Amino acid sequence: MIRLALAFTLFLLAAPAFAISDPNEALPDPKQEARAVAIGEQLRCLVCQNESIEDSGADLARDLRHIVRQQVAAGKTDQQVIDWLVARYGNFVRLRPPFEASTLLLWGSPVLALAGGAAIVLLARRRQGESPPPLSDAERKRLRRLLDT
Amino acid sequence: MIPELGHFALALGVALGFAQAIVPLWGAHRGDARLMQAAPALALGQFLAVGISFVCLAWSSVVSDFSVLNIAENSNSLEPLIYKITGTWGNHEGSILFWCLILTMCGAAVAAFGAGLPSSLRARVIGVLGLAGVGFQLFALLESDPFVRLWPPPVDGRDMNPLLQDPGLAMHPPILYTGYVGFAVPFAFAIAALLEGRIDAAWGRWVRPWTLAAWCFLTGGIALGSWWAYYELGWGGFWFWDPVENASLLPWLTGTALLHSALVVEKREALKVWTVLLAIGTFSFSLSGTFLVRSGILNSVHAFANDPARGVFILALLGLVIGGSLLLFALRAPVLSATGIFAPVSREGALVLNNILLCSIAAVVATGTMYPLFADLLLGEKLSVGAPFFNATVFPLAVPLFAAMAVGPMLSWKRADLGAALTKLWWAALIAAAIGLFMATRAALLPTLAFACAAWIILGAAADLGERVRLFRVPLSASGRRLLGLSRGTLGTTIAHAGLGVTIAGIAAASLAHSSIVLLHPGQVAHVGGYDFQLTDLHDRSGPNYAARVAVIDVRHDGRLLTVLAPERRTFPVQQITTTEAKISTNGLRDLYAVLGEERDGGAVLRLHVNWLAPWIWFGALIMAAGGLVSLADRRLRVGAPARRRARTVPA
Amino acid sequence: MTSPDRPRHESAMRRRLLLFGPFAAVLAAGGAFYVMLERETEGRFDPRGVPSMLIGKPVPTFTLPGNPGFASADLRGRPIVVNWFASWCAPCLEEAPVLMDLKRAGVEIWGIAYKDRPDATAAFLAGHGDPYAKRADDQPGRVAIDWGLTGVPETYLIDPAGIVRWRYVGPLTTDAIAGELQPLLRRYA
Numbered sequence: 002m003i004r005l006a007l008a009f010t011l012f013l014l015a016a017p018a019f020a021i022s023d024p025n026e027a028l029p030d031p032k033q034e035a036r037a038v039a040i041g042e043q044l045r046c047l048v049c050q051n052e053s054i055e056d057s058g059a060d061l062a063r064d065l066r067h068i069v070r071q072q073v074a075a076g077k078t079d080q081q082v083i084d085w086l087v088a089r090y091g092n093f094v095r096l097r098p099p100f101e102a103s104t105l106l107l108w109g110s111p112v113l114a115l116a117g118g119a120a121i122v123l124l125a126r127r128r129q130g131e132s133p134p135p136l137s138d139a140e141r142k143r144l145r146r147l148l149d150t
Numbered sequence: 151m152i153p154e155l156g157h158f159a160l161a162l163g164v165a166l167g168f169a170q171a172i173v174p175l176w177g178a179h180r181g182d183a184r185l186m187q188a189a190p191a192l193a194l195g196q197f198l199a200v201g202i203s204f205v206c207l208a209w210s211s212v213v214s215d216f217s218v219l220n221i222a223e224n225s226n227s228l229e230p231l232i233y234k235i236t237g238t239w240g241n242h243e244g245s246i247l248f249w250c251l252i253l254t255m256c257g258a259a260v261a262a263f264g265a266g267l268p269s270s271l272r273a274r275v276i277g278v279l280g281l282a283g284v285g286f287q288l289f290a291l292l293e294s295d296p297f298v299r300l301w302p303p304p305v306d307g308r309d310m311n312p313l314l315q316d317p318g319l320a321m322h323p324p325i326l327y328t329g330y331v332g333f334a335v336p337f338a339f340a341i342a343a344l345l346e347g348r349i350d351a352a353w354g355r356w357v358r359p360w361t362l363a364a365w366c367f368l369t370g371g372i373a374l375g376s377w378w379a380y381y382e383l384g385w386g387g388f389w390f391w392d393p394v395e396n397a398s399l400l401p402w403l404t405g406t407a408l409l410h411s412a413l414v415v416e417k418r419e420a421l422k423v424w425t426v427l428l429a430i431g432t433f434s435f436s437l438s439g440t441f442l443v444r445s446g447i448l449n450s451v452h453a454f455a456n457d458p459a460r461g462v463f464i465l466a467l468l469g470l471v472i473g474g475s476l477l478l479f480a481l482r483a484p485v486l487s488a489t490g491i492f493a494p495v496s497r498e499g500a501l502v503l504n505n506i507l508l509c510s511i512a513a514v515v516a517t518g519t520m521y522p523l524f525a526d527l528l529l530g531e532k533l534s535v536g537a538p539f540f541n542a543t544v545f546p547l548a549v550p551l552f553a554a555m556a557v558g559p560m561l562s563w564k565r566a567d568l569g570a571a572l573t574k575l576w577w578a579a580l581i582a583a584a585i586g587l588f589m590a591t592r593a594a595l596l597p598t599l600a601f602a603c604a605a606w607i608i609l610g611a612a613a614d615l616g617e618r619v620r621l622f623r624v625p626l627s628a629s630g631r632r633l634l635g636l637s638r639g640t641l642g643t644t645i646a647h648a649g650l651g652v653t654i655a656g657i658a659a660a661s662l663a664h665s666s667i668v669l670l671h672p673g674q675v676a677h678v679g680g681y682d683f684q685l686t687d688l689h690d691r692s693g694p695n696y697a698a699r700v701a702v703i704d705v706r707h708d709g710r711l712l713t714v715l716a717p718e719r720r721t722f723p724v725q726q727i728t729t730t731e732a733k734i735s736t737n738g739l740r741d742l743y744a745v746l747g748e749e750r751d752g753g754a755v756l757r758l759h760v761n762w763l764a765p766w767i768w769f770g771a772l773i774m775a776a777g778g779l780v781s782l783a784d785r786r787l788r789v790g791a792p793a794r795r796r797a798r799t800v801p802a
Numbered sequence: 803m804t805s806p807d808r809p810r811h812e813s814a815m816r817r818r819l820l821l822f823g824p825f826a827a828v829l830a831a832g833g834a835f836y837v838m839l840e841r842e843t844e845g846r847f848d849p850r851g852v853p854s855m856l857i858g859k860p861v862p863t864f865t866l867p868g869n870p871g872f873a874s875a876d877l878r879g880r881p882i883v884v885n886w887f888a889s890w891c892a893p894c895l896e897e898a899p900v901l902m903d904l905k906r907a908g909v910e911i912w913g914i915a916y917k918d919r920p921d922a923t924a925a926f927l928a929g930h931g932d933p934y935a936k937r938a939d940d941q942p943g944r945v946a947i948d949w950g951l952t953g954v955p956e957t958y959l960i961d962p963a964g965i966v967r968w969r970y971v972g973p974l975t976t977d978a979i980a981g982e983l984q985p986l987l988r989r990y991a
Contacts, residue, residue, distance in 0.1 A: 027667070045534045047852055047952045051392045053536065060917070061952065064943055089950040091855050096536025098521075103531045107521045111543050114513035118506035121424075124820070128813065427824060434828070461839050469832045476825035483821050484814075520831075527838055532853045 026063075028070050037073045040082050041066055045096050053096055153218050156206025157297040160247070163199035163254065164287045170196055170257065170280030174273035178345070186273035190261035193276050196283060197251075197258035204251045207296050208238045217303035220244060220296045226309035226724055228695040236320035237310045243296035245323060249440060250290055252331040253283045260335060267356065274342035275335070282334060285467050293460045309695065309724035318378045326371030326398065330436040332364025333405060336412075337433035340426040341475055344482040349426070354416030357429065359782055361412055365405050366778035372398050373771030380764070381732050388660075388767055391540040396519045397439035403512040404432040407505045414498050417563060420490035421498075423483045424505070430479060434472040435512075441468060493565040500558035507551040514543050545596060552603040552654070555647055556610020559640075560617065574617055578609035593661050600658035607651030611644045642781025649773030656766030663761040671753040679760035681742060682706040683715075688754055696720040698731075701746045701754050705735065717746040717756075736765050852952050856966040862948035866938035868920070872912065876936075877960045881967075881990045883911045883983070884958045885934070885974075886946065888918045889926035891954045897973035901933035904979060909987065913937045916946055916954045959983060961990040 028034040038055055044065065046057035054062040054069070065086070072082045086094050098104045106113075170192035177185025207220075211234050216222040224241040225234060233240075239248040257279040264272045290296070314320070339357045343349045375398070380388040389395060408428040414421045441464045492498040518535045525531045556578065560571040572579075586602030593601070616622075618640065619632040664679030675684045687702040698718040705712045713735040721728045735742045741764040747755035841847030856862070865873035877884070885901060887894040905911055913934035915923040920939055927934075940946055949958070952971070959968035968986050970978055 025669075043536075043538050045536060051390065051534075051536060056387065056390075060943075061947075064947060068947065089855060089947060090952075091532060091853055091950075093532040093534055093852050096534050097538035097542070098533045098535060103525060103529050104521075104533065107517060107525075107533075107535065107539070108543075110514045110517040111510060111547055114510035115506065115547075117513075118510060122502060122506065124817070128817070423821075431824070462836075465832065465835055465839060469828075472828050473825065473832060476828055480818075480822040480825045484818055523838060524834060527834055527841075527847065532851070 026066060026070070028074055030074075033073050034070075036079065037066075037070045040073065040079050041069050043083065043095060043097050044069070044086060045094050047090060047094065152206050153210050153215065153297040153299065156203045156210070157291075157295070159199045159203035159206065160287060160291055160297075163196050163203060163250070164284055164291060166192055166196040166199055167254075167280050167284035167287055171277050171284055173277075174280075175277035175345075178270040178273040178277070181270070183269065186269050189273045189276040190264070193254070193257035193261040193280065196280065197254040200247075200251050200254045200283075200287065204238070204247055207244060207247060208235055211235065211238050214307065215303075216305075216307050217299055217301065218296075219298045219300040222300050222304050222307045224310050225307040226695060227306050229310060229315070230694055232317070232320065233310055233315050237314075239323050239327075240310055240314050240320070243290070243294045245327070246286070246290045246294050247296050248323070249327055249331060250283065250287045252327050253279065253286060253334055256331060256335050257283060260338075271339075271342055271346060271353075271356075274345050275338045278338040278341045279334060282338070282471060285471060289463055289467060293463045306724075309722065312696065312720065312722040312725060312727050312729050313382065315695075316378065316382055318374060319382070322371060322374045322378060325367050325374060327440070329364050329366075329368025329371045330398075330401065330440055332360065332367055333401060333429075333433045333436050335360040335364070336408060336429040337475070340429035341478065343426060343486070344478050347482060347485040349415065349419075349422045349486050351416050351419055354412050354414075354419075354425070357425075358409070358412045358416060361405065361409050361429075362778050362782050365402070365409055366775045366782070368398070368402050368405060369771055369775045369778065372402060373768050373775075377768045381734055382729070388764075389657075391518075391537045393519050396515050396540075397435075400512055400516055400519075401432050401435040401439055403508050403515070404428055404435055407508040407512075408432050410501045410504050410508075414490070414501050418490035418492065418498055420492065421502070421505075422486045426483065426486065427479060428505075428509075430472075430475050434468075434475075435516075437468055437471060492563070495561070495568050496566045497558065497561045497563045499566075500554060500561050503554050504551065504558065507547055507554070511544055511547045511551075514547065515540065518543070541596070545600075549599060549603060552607055555607050555650070556613070559611075559614050559643055559647070575610055575613050578606060578613050581609055582606035593658075597658045597661035600654055604651045604655035604658060607654065608648050611648040611651065615641075615644050638784030639781050642777045642779075642784065644777070645780055646774045646777025649770045649775075649777055651770070652766050652773055653768075653770030656763045656768075656770060659763030659766070660761070663759060663764070665757065665759040667747075667755065667757050669750060669753050669755050674753075676756070676758060678758045680707065681712075681760055683744065683756070683758050685754060685756065686714075688749070691718070693720065695724065696722045699746065699749070701744070701756065703733075703744050703756070703758075705742050713742060715742065715744040717744045719746050738765055738769075739763060741765060851971060852950070854958075854966070854969040855950050856958070857969065859966060860964050861960055861966055862945070864945040864948065866914065866940055866945060868915070868936075868938035869924070870936060871938045872936050874964070877912070878964050879962050880910065881962060881987055882960045883909055884960060885911055885913050886916050886949075886951055886954050886956045886958075887913055888916045888954045889922040890918065891916075893973040894926075894955045895930065897955050898930040898933075900974050900976060900979070902931045903976070904974075905933040909983075910935050914945075915939045915941075916951065917941060917943045959986055959990075 028037060041055035042053045044054045046052045046054045046059055046062040046065075048059050048061050049057045052062075054065045068086075069082055072085065077085075083095065092098060098107060100108050170189065173185050173192065174189035177183070177188070207218075210218050211221050211225050212231065214221070214225060214227045214234070216225075220241060220243045224244070225237050229237065238244045257276055260272065260275055260279065264275070267275070336357045339353065339360070343353055372395075375395070376388045379390070408425065411421045411425045411428055415425050490498070518539055521535050522533045525533045556575060557568070557571050560574060561568070582602045582605040585605045586598055589598045589601045615633075618636060619629040621629050624632075666676060666678045668676040668683075670676055670683075670685040672685050672687060675682050677683075682705065684704045684706065685701060686704050687700075689700050689702075691698045691700050698720045700716050700718050703715045703717070705715060715733040715735060717733040718731040719728060720731060730745050730747075732743060732745045734744075739762070741759070741761040743759035743761055743764075745757040747757060749755070838847055861874045861877050863874045865871075883904070887897070901911060911933050913936070915937065918926075918939065918941070920941075923937070923939065927937075949956075955973055957970040957974050958966055961967050967990060968982065970982070
């Protein structure tokens with residue numbers, strides 16, 4: 002939420018919280034901790050603007066970080082952890098929305114944009130390639146007159 | 151009295167703006183030279199009026215006149231003078247006024263430097279700028295008046311948001327806004343061209359320097375904002391794909407595309423319709439970036455809920471400016487005919503590819519930013535779109551862009567030999583591939599690719615330069631003479647491209663960063679990324695309007711003391727806000743970064759980072775902007791004195 | 803017109819239509835933003851609100867201590883309003899009189915204190931009135947996550963079968979009670 006200041010939104014009056022937290026929070030196994038961070042970065046802090054739970058200092062984000070680590074340590078897969086949170090907070094909690102009917106346009110946007118660009122280029126080139134229309138009889142007459150004189 | 155004077159000057163600005171919009175446009179329509187000649191004077195007058203208005207607001211802030219509501223809410227008598235001045239644009243009302251000021255400044259600049267323009271084109275450009283200016287000044291006057299009085303005045307002001315009390319952020323808005331608003335000039339040229347029904351190479355030559363100047367400011371502004379986030383927010387991140395950041399990235403992407411397509415208009419008289427659309431689109435994104443986002447549609451709509459009139463006003467204004475110009479575009483664009491024909495493999499072709507990719511990235515960023523709102527409105531689905539989405543979609547589009555970037559400048563106009571261009575780049579490709587392979591063992595796929603791209607772009611720029619000065623093929627002195635003889639535009643392109651490569655390397659290196667959160671008691675040492683951080687002291691310090699807690703940290707590498715970092719946690723009593731002051735020590739290749747968190751049983755929680763190549767992110771942006779400025783030096787010569795330049799180039 | 807002119811004419815028409823594309827897109831987007839704005843002011847559109855996943859589902863299983871404390875199994879047999887609150891939460895203060903009125907109207911309200919010390923909770927209720935028939939404490943805030951809680955106060959309606967029927971985020975208003983809660987209470991009574 003503090004990031005809004007970047008462009009002077011300045012409607013930010015809530016005290017900023019920083020994601021500096023308990024050093025004991027991290028899992029002892031660095032591999033598991035890295036996995037927990039990777040999962041946490043895909044989960045939205047529900048009470049913040051647009052931060053992941055890994056970035057946020059909010060209380061709820063801290064609790065969710067803790068739960069993610071508990072589940073990682075218990076051997077759950079990434080998908081299981083994310084599903085557990087989605088069951089409670091819905092797809093809103095995923096910073097990386099799932100690929101489904103309602104997000105088709107979202108995930109399809111790179112392809113659609115490229116296809117649109119290609120289509121415009123092709124249309125423009127086809128137009129460029131078109132030869133000018135043949136002269137009408139009147140024009141031909143005028144041309145002959147011009148050439149004759 | 152001073153605030154009333156400012157208010158009056160603003161009203162005067164609106165009146166002059168109306169005249170500036172109507173008189174020259176009518177004159178150009180009727181072909182009346184006298185009416186058209188009134189344009190420069192009106193533009194200068196409007197600039198003066200809004201300038202006086204802004205100075206009045208700044209003065210009220212400097213003397214801490216708390217009977218002005220805006221100043222009572224956003225300033226404080228204890229604040230250092232610099233923040234009293236920068237605080238003028240550090241709040242909603244003041245920043246709108248500042249925005250208007252820059253817009254009128256653009257009009258005045260066209261008036262001052264536009265003597266060489268055809269009079270009808272100049273009149274129309276100034277007229278369009280006047281029309282836009284009126285709209286936003288009316289918004290300032292009617293919906294966000296900075297001069298509203300407060301009675302009785304409070305004893306002291308509520309102070310500026312402490313996060314904004316920072317030299318970097320104090321300079322961020324003027325630079326960013328100049329970038330945003332600067333795109334009003336290409337926009338005005340586009341509208342003027344649609345009204346005239348004519349675009350030629352001269353138009354392209356005119357539009358390019360303005361675009362370039364705006365682009366330099368926008369690049370600098372975005373970089374400054376990201377740098378601020380890096381050192382002020384305290385978790386080492388520099389880009390979050392936040393709607394607000396995306397809003398500044400969008401005009402940058404389309405503005406970069408415009409920069410390249412205007413080149414095609416200038417050199418080859420092709421892509422005219424597209425360039426006009428890009429000019430309109432870029433300014434539209436600038437407007438949306440400043441207004442739509444600020445007003446809260448994208449973030450929390452609460453700003454609207456508090457004052458719906460303000461939101462509706464903004465939306466109507468945006469609709470008029472953007473919708474009106476796109477309608478004009480739809481009606482008049484068929485009049486603009488393209489003449490230049492080119493083969494797919496050519497400089498033009500490469501620039502078209504650049505435009506497709508840049509605009510695709512812009513489309514993806516815009517879609518991702520807006521999607522949650524539209525999904526909610528149309529489908530009733532609550533979604534979030536954040537960094538993981540943008541990283542996954544933007545990068546695949548950026549890689550071909552980066553790959554083409556090194557080749558493009560080597561292609562000749564009209565028809566080019568791709569094979570020949572690639573053979574000149576074989577060594578760059580080889581080194582880039584080697585760097586990629588080397589990194590592949592140390593980093594994930596994306597950073598590896600990014601490192602290879604960075605090397606490819608930087609070396610490609612070097613190869614292009616080497617080719618142009620015929621390095622090692624002619625004596626070095628001859629190469630040196632050739633280098634001096636290169637056009638500034640070419641040199642600027644090379645510099646700017648290399649700058650992007652540097653930035654990409656910095657971003658890619660973020661994956662190599664080490665960070666750790668530790669609880670240290672004085673005397674204890676933490677090891678992070680091969681460096682030893684020792685907490686030596688914790689003490690209090692008092693600032694002008696805050697109290698600070700300071701941690702002193704010695705950083706050693708192999709037992710040698712490198713630097714002492716003293717991060718702070720500042721508490722601002724007036725606004726009841728605590729901020730962290732991260733401390734960073736850089737040697738250009740890596741940042742040592744320390745943040746002080748909470749304290750617990752005599753120890754302090756510290757967040758310690760070793761960020762490799764982090765400064766390159768902003769250093770690269772600086773190089774990009776510098777490349778733009780070098781290029782601008784060339785343009786100014788041409789624009790200022792086209793005849794003189796032609797005379798000069800003949801002997802060469 | 804002769805026949806070879808027609809395709810050319812058509813392609814020119816298509817091109818002209820294409821040029822209206824950007825205008826149409828902006829028009830549509832502007833219209834959508836206007837609707838968002840309107841609904842926002844009416845309170846029907848909140849892009850930031852997290853929807854509850856519990857609506858139509860059974861209450862998550864829990865057992866919480868407190869005064870006297872309760873478990874999910876207790877929420878049966880009659881419609882019960884469950885209110886999450888905390889003594890440290892300012893909007894809860896604002897909500898307190900509304901809840902007292904609701905209690906006086908004969909609605910059964912159970913409270914769960916979120917991340918609050920029991921003595922602070924007791925002092926808060928002593929000072930501002932205690933609308934709760936039963937109160938539980940979720941000091942660790944773990945059960946709250948099962949409920950999908952994003953903050954306090956939040957209010958839920960549980961039907962006699964233990965199914966969640968309604969959720970309200972933020973301090974409860976008399977409008978929300980009259981317009982949303984009362985009709986549901988009548989339906990599930």
